[in-house]
Amino acid sequence: MIRVLAIYQKGKLVSFEVKGHAGSGEEGHDLVCAAISGIVPGAFNAFLQEYDIEVLSGYIKLVAPSSGLQAHDEIVMECVMAQISAIAESYPRYVKLTRKE
Secondary structure (H helix, E strand, O other), rough: OOOEEEEEEOEEEEEEEEEOOOOOOOOOOHHHHHHHHHHHHHOOOOOOOEEEEEEEOEEEEEOOOOOOHHHHHHHHHHHHHHHHHHHHHHOOOEEEEEOOO
8 A cells, every 4th residue: 555644734745755555456567556656756856946855666755844845846746635635535445645734
């Protein structure tokens, strides 16, 4: 299962973490994993500012600076959250999204 944790402070995203593999298909043919793997790193390429981002097999983490995400980058991450939320609703056995304040 892919577990996504989004941490907000005062309504603003400060940390975002994706762990695991969906396991919805054979390795290399897992469409749920491919969707998440395309959405998250792809969005990071749209950022205007550099952030502390870690990408490993089955693991992605973003930590915003203390000043927070820039307005453009915040919009990008909210789009990511909407996309992941849609996938989690469609495939709840394979993706769990948790938001914490």
